[in-house]
Amino acid sequence: GRQHVLLIWLLLYSSMVEALEPVGTTIAIGAVAVTGVLVRSMSCYFNECCQPEWISFNITKLERNLDNKLFGQHIASSIILNAVSGFMRNRNPKKPLVLSLHGWTGTGKNFVSQLIAESIYKKGMKSRFVHLFTSTLHFQHKHRIDTYEAQLQQWVRGNVTDCELSMFIFDEMDKMHPGLIDSIKPYLDYYDNLDGVSYGKSIFIFLSNEGGDNIAKTALEFWQAGKSREEIELDDLENTLSLSVYNNKNGGFFRTSLIDKNLVDFFIPFLPLEYEHVVQCAMAEMEARNLRPNRDVADRVAKEMIYTPKLDRLYSSTGCKTVQNKLNFYI
Numbered sequence: 001g002r003q004h005v006l007l008i009w010l011l012l013y014s015s016m017v018e019a020l021e022p023v024g025t026t027i028a029i030g031a032v033a034v035t036g037v038l039v040r041s042m043s044c045y046f047n048e049c050c051q052p053e054w055i056s057f058n059i060t061k062l063e064r065n066l067d068n069k070l071f072g073q074h075i076a077s078s079i080i081l082n083a084v085s086g087f088m089r090n091r092n093p094k095k096p097l098v099l100s101l102h103g104w105t106g107t108g109k110n111f112v113s114q115l116i117a118e119s120i121y122k123k124g125m126k127s128r129f130v131h132l133f134t135s136t137l138h139f140q141h142k143h144r145i146d147t148y149e150a151q152l153q154q155w156v157r158g159n160v161t162d163c164e165l166s167m168f169i170f171d172e173m174d175k176m177h178p179g180l181i182d183s184i185k186p187y188l189d190y191y192d193n194l195d196g197v198s199y200g201k202s203i204f205i206f207l208s209n210e211g212g213d214n215i216a217k218t219a220l221e222f223w224q225a226g227k228s229r230e231e232i233e234l235d236d237l238e239n240t241l242s243l244s245v246y247n248n249k250n251g252g253f254f255r256t257s258l259i260d261k262n263l264v265d266f267f268i269p270f271l272p273l274e275y276e277h278v279v280q281c282a283m284a285e286m287e288a289r290n291l292r293p294n295r296d297v298a299d300r301v302a303k304e305m306i307y308t309p310k311l312d313r314l315y316s317s318t319g320c321k322t323v324q325n326k327l328n329f330y331i
């Protein structure tokens with residue numbers, strides 16, 4: 001009996017001394033601290049959060065992707081690289097970056113938005129800080145415009161409050177109700193903050209087909225004058241672009257104060273794509289599917305496209321849009 005008690009007492013005592021010795025204590029305290037830090041960063045480790053681990057701009061990635069993956073858009077490519085990298089370099093931007101992308105269908109507007117998102121957010125378009133609004137989906141009914149205005153304001157405000165570096169893409173601007181976009185105008189303007197929220201680090205991208213015909217017309221004129229496509233410069237397009245967009249009664253930019261007040265930083269033209277670009281799209285798509293790119297197949301896909309104007313058959317009227325589906329027939 002007695003001896004047993006003594007033995008147990010001795011054992012307990014010795015383990016207590018061990019636990020309290022300086023090295024052990026330090027380790028114990030250290031372990032507690034490390035656990036605390038781990039728990040805190042764990043949620044950012046596994047879940048996306050508004051921190052540099054998940055959001056940081058990689059200019060090399062954007063440049064490489066624009067060079068290698070985007071075909072036939074020398075103007076858009078260089079403006080976007082300069083605009084985005086300039087904006088991301090600025091630690092204290094006075095207003096959000098606002099880009100407006102214009103051009104025919106299938107020329108790469110959504111595609112470029114995706115490349116931009118991928119160069120900033122680790123999760124690219126899947127990031128919870130990237131928001132894609134499609135006019136025909138989110139703002140469909142004309143009679144609900146008042147609700148949409150309130151909702152849109154609330155979404156943008158809420159999301160920027162969550163994370164300053166949010167990205168908003170408005171697709172199909174030409175089908176948006178004129179006036180709706182004005183509801184977010186205050187957010188795009190030069191303010192340090194509005195009601196305690198500052199919008200200066202966010203990016204807004206508008207996509208539309210508006211102005212596409214004008215862009216194509218200019219491109220055609222260059223071709224007819226015997227000049228190369230690469231000679232077309234932004235200056236040749238920018239003014240007519242913003243004007244035609246502003247005056248289009250049926251588009252989301254109609255007489256909008258965004259343009260009045262110069263809140264759109266860049267109007268970016270997307271040129272209509274030629275036969276050779278469609279071939280490039282087809283080759284790229286085969287590579288993306290881990291197939292060996294086959295020029296014959298690419299040619300067959302490209303030949304199926306409809307080219308305008310009727311006489312010269314220069315520009316694919318749907319750009320590269322149907323390449324993926326057409327490819328399915330041949331492989």
Ligand SMILES: Nc1ncnc2c1ncn2[C@@H]1O[C@H](COP(=O)(O)OP(=O)(O)OP(=O)(O)O)[C@@H](O)[C@H]1O
Pocket residue numbers: 069070071072073103104105106107108109110111112207208209273281319320321
């Ligand atoms: N210039 C391009 N370079 C490389 N791929 C392109 C280009 N344009 C289009 N594509 C390919 O075609 C697909 C469709 O293009 P995208 O969705 O970007 O067109 P869009 O300009 O947004 O057209 P829409 O006005 O109809 O929305 C893209 O996913 C991409 O694979």
Ligand SMILES: *[C@@H]1O[C@H](CO)[C@@H](O)[C@H](O)[C@H]1NC(C)=O
Pocket residue numbers: 058060061064
């Ligand atoms: C940036 O992108 C390049 C090209 O995709 C990649 O090699 C590089 O590791 C990236 N840098 C960082 C810091 O992620």
Ligand SMILES: *[C@@H]1O[C@H](CO)[C@@H](O)[C@H](O)[C@H]1NC(C)=O
Pocket residue numbers: 131132154155156157158159162
């Ligand atoms: C952020 O935007 C999404 C739409 O993309 C919306 O559903 C969500 O409610 C917004 N978040 C906040 C906090 O407002």
Ligand SMILES: [Mg+2]
Pocket residue numbers: 109110171207
């Ligand atoms: Mg699109």
